[in-house]
Amino acid sequence: QTGENPVSWDGAPESDGQIAMKMGYSNSISWSTLGTTLRRFGQLVSIYSDNQIRPRIYPGGQLGSEREMIQQAQQGAVQVTIPAANNLAPLAPTMNIFVLPYIVDSTDKMNNLQDELGPTVTDRVIDEAGVRIVGWENSGWREFFYNADEPISQPSDLSRFKMRVPQNPIMIATYEAWGANPTPVNWVQTYNALEQGVVQGGDSPIRDIVGAKFTEVVNRVTTLHYNMLIHPIVVSERWFQSLDDFQKKAVLRAGREATAYVRWWQPLREEQWWQQARDEGLMINAIEDESEWEQQAQKLWPEFVDSLGSDGQQLLDEAKRINAQYDQSH
Amino acid sequence: MNKILENLFLAISGTLLTLMVVVVFYGVVSRELGWSVAWTTELGQMLFLASVFTGAAYATLKKAHLQIGVLSGLVKGRFSQPLLEGGQQLVVILFSAAVAWFATANLMDGFRYPDISPTLGINRSYLYAIMAASFTVIAIHGLYRLGHIVVARGRIQ
Amino acid sequence: MNWLYMDFIVLLPLLLLLGVPIFVSLGIVGMLAAYLMNNPMVFATQGILNGLENFALLAIPSFILAGNIMEKGGITGDIIRIFRKLFGHIHGSLGIVTIFSCMFFAAISGSGPGTVAAIGAIMIPAMQRQGYPAPYAASVAATGGTLGVMIPPSNPLILYGVIANVSIADLFAAGVIPGVMISFLLAGMAYLMARRSGAVAKSGGDNDSRERQPLGCLLWEAKFSLFLPVLILGGIYLGFFTPVEASVCAVVYALVVSFAVYRQITLEGLIAAVESTVKLSGALMIIVACSTLFAKVIAIEQIPQQFIALFSGVTESPIVLLLIICAVLLVIGTFMETLSSIIILAPILVPLVESYGIDPVLFGILLVVTNEIAFLTPPLGVNLFVASQIADIGIGRLAIAVLPFLAVLVLALLILIFFPSLTLWLPTIIKA
């Protein structure tokens, strides 16, 4: 069964003096890899801390938006959350490294970058936002979803559409580099905007396209690999520092293992989303040759070095070095 | 003094509200003309937030805030009425002062951990300054009214 | 009973009943809860600020401003004149007109308070000027506004569809018949209550000579006023703007028509329109902000979930289950706002009702109807707040005036529970 993580910490005995670990996430319950990741993480923390830490989970944005939950983690009101990299970026500019278009072009390479660049990124993000990254979740590549008779195949095709883009300067600039018409529309309003034609499309992992019911209001999906939606598992640094060494180790180990788990699980689940999209009648095609997309988008990199936080160039160089090393060994 | 504060906050909140309308409308027009600008939603929302806090201060100054008060409607006595009103004002003062204080702490947090709005590059934490200012005014107004109640009581005796 | 429960169950009602401003009551209870939970206090102020982050809220002050400008600019008078010409001889005609205006407006607005703001800002002053009692005028507008979430588009239905994994298109289709049914029931009640309260439009009571002109003339004179709904509906359905943006476009259109066509509005009039908008929206939105903090501390304590858990597993019958759930939701709805309660409750309730073989589409509609009722029940009934501000009457009086309409909504809820096909027929037809 890949629909839900079957194991829970609910069975562990409750006792006085247990440390509370509130975990909040935004995405809706039924389709979320975020929930799966956090439940796995919570379960492992519960085990490895010898039941000294007791998780509690708050799904569906009950505690607020992703940005708000990050700030709650920073204050210590919430202990764990799992925001999208592009939503963590306004508080922790370092995360923009993962938003740069075509920073990687395969899932394996993304995993490698997370593993290798992870320690650097973690230190920087603690300083920038007061939260500690202990693990990673990949939600899948952002694919174009849209309404059209003809599929998108080259960047100039985009000029025909008003595309919904999240409010991230790098993503907006990427669309502009392709000659497109990016239109920031609030996520909640996107269904209506698509139905009424205020925008004709946008980009999201297939999970969110199906989960947010955009299948009802668009007819096509075109796959590409310019940006992968990823969510770091972040822990309140203030809370983390209040733990003893044994508990800290438990949290870090749980983060690593939850990452490994979701890397195995997510592709299995994603295949089901693709099947559902096909069943619901979406026309799906791939951009065979992405070189033109990649060239136009990568020209932006120098422009955005400054938005990667202090010493952005150094961070970018390190990412490039890690990617080059990966290419060599594969 | 009260009059000056009233007019000041009306002017600020009204201007923010008007700007909000202009900005969101500009967003619609620019999108339909094909030169989308990215910052209108974000700016519109910030203006909205700022206009609500200043507007709330204005509404309180004008005693236009909403209340239910089924019990308070029954209290009519010469002693109990001022006591009740005084109690209400105390709660208002307590809350508003707390909000003003902790919003200032949020503002300070915002300097340490900036929350940079994506398309405009503004530190969103500045909104806490507006929140703190508005609630300070609400607290001051509460003190002023409390003073009135006490003075009026004294005169009756 | 611990301190936290005392805070919620004793302190909140006490403060509200003693006449402490609503935003202060909710805010101080939320703040105290945060303290009792050992949360840093900056969490509370942050919660209040972020309560206003929802972009859809922006439509409320905009629609109120548009209504105020139309009022000052003479647009409203034109429209009312036509309504009076058409229906003036019927008891409570303006009440009925208000309900049906809300029904049509609901087709563009996804929010309840947004609908009260837009229609109420026009119709409440109009009714008052025609001699309708203020509690009647306000209660009709507050009630009509609930249709905003029932008739598509609907923000709560979108949220529910995503959480419950139900087709949003199906939900939208399912809302149409119940929405229209409720509109007619409410219009009927508006008629009855008008007779009781003596709210009858006096014919020619304000010596309006223009009203004696033939209908055609009135329609022609009012062409720019009548074009506003066309502009808004058309703009949304042709994809020029979203429902939230429509509110802002309405302001701009009202300004243009008032200044360029009617030339009635003065700078003082405009400032007065902005002043009353600032006052109203400031008083209202700060409650929304503080109620979000309150909803958050309630969510952290998982209080609604505990409430629901008390009642699950007590019956075998789907209908009894629905009756129990709806009753519980009505109680929860007194102190919780729509979107928060859907976010928190839908994930627990949907699996429960599905295990009883109840269609989640039907349940979504029932959930929205209970939320309609929640808009009208104090302490937290946002529609009441909007209407009481516009009509300038106390919430206590309004809460009583609105009771007959609440009864109608409860009746409608029962009808929908006992006749599920009313809800489920249209989506089935559309799919086939």
Ligand code: NA
């Ligand atoms: Na609607």
Ligand code: NA
């Ligand atoms: Na309510």
